[in-house]
Amino acid sequence: MRALENHALYDALALPGCPVCRLEQDYTARLLNHLLYENVNDSTWRDRIRQAFGLCYEHSWMLARQGGAALGVSIITQDILTELQRALRAGHTDPGAAGIWDQLRRTVSQGPRGEPTPGLAARLVPNGPCPICVHVAELTDAVLSTLCANLPGEEGWLAAYSASDGLCLPHFRRALERVPDIRTRDTLVGAQDAIWHRLEGRLREFIRKSDRRLQKEITREEADAWRRAIATLVGERPVSVNHTEGAGAESPNTPSASRDS
Numbered sequence: 001m002r003a004l005e006n007h008a009l010y011d012a013l014a015l016p017g018c019p020v021c022r023l024e025q026d027y028t029a030r031l032l033n034h035l036l037y038e039n040v041n042d043s044t045w046r047d048r049i050r051q052a053f054g055l056c057y058e059h060s061w062m063l064a065r066q067g068g069a070a071l072g073v074s075i076i077t078q079d080i081l082t083e084l085q086r087a088l089r090a091g092h093t094d095p096g097a098a099g100i101w102d103q104l105r106r107t108v109s110q111g112p113r114g115e116p117t118p119g120l121a122a123r124l125v126p127n128g129p130c131p132i133c134v135h136v137a138e139l140t141d142a143v144l145s146t147l148c149a150n151l152p153g154e155e156g157w158l159a160a161y162s163a164s165d166g167l168c169l170p171h172f173r174r175a176l177e178r179v180p181d182i183r184t185r186d187t188l189v190g191a192q193d194a195i196w197h198r199l200e201g202r203l204r205e206f207i208r209k210s211d212r213r214l215q216k217e218i219t220r221e222e223a224d225a226w227r228r229a230i231a232t233l234v235g236e237r238p239v240s241v242n243h244t245e246g247a248g249a250e251s252p253n254t255p256s257a258s259r260d261s
């Protein structure tokens, strides 16, 4: 991770929610923006998207929510539909023109349930992963390595991490796979334990104060704890992004700016 991104992670610790989810969402928004405004005609990107038969579900709909997505999405999806038609037609021959051996081969290849084209479904399986997912996963690993590297020690980020909402469960699991040594693992696990204990205490207090006579005593943190708990278990809520600027521009509606707080 570059120094600037290093700084971004430290800053994210001071903001609500899992800091890695936050950086992932910011980065995803920038990637989608670049894809629409710069990379839509880049042959490498086009190849990777064609191989993947488009972006994954999540990133396709995020792309659709970007401002001015219509043209870029049209170019990308037209390309993929051409590719899909090629896959549909591959191996297809006119039954009337087929010779006896072609007909026999097709009958044999129907399989026990008589599926007419058992190879067709396989041809419609993507040949590669969603390229946005690949880039985001690389960023996630870099961010988690940076967090692990900076956590222990006198000048470490332990205090900032302990005061934060901590990593969500999916990112915590991934961080544990990347801890370089036992000292870092113990530091991370101890801090995460305290963060979850704090959240559990807020949930317990919210439940206890749900009695009408005590409702006025519910703090803001306790009132929000159930949402925080969901985000802790599954990751932060995906946010709508509506970029209207050109490539690389930071929008005031970036995920970090519009996140729940």
Ligand SMILES: [Zn+2]
Pocket (backbone or CB within 6 Å): 018, 019, 020, 021, 022, 167, 168, 169, 170, 171, 235, 236
């Ligand atoms: Zn997370």
Ligand SMILES: [Zn+2]
Pocket (backbone or CB within 6 Å): 055, 056, 057, 058, 059, 130, 131, 132, 133, 134
């Ligand atoms: Zn994806």
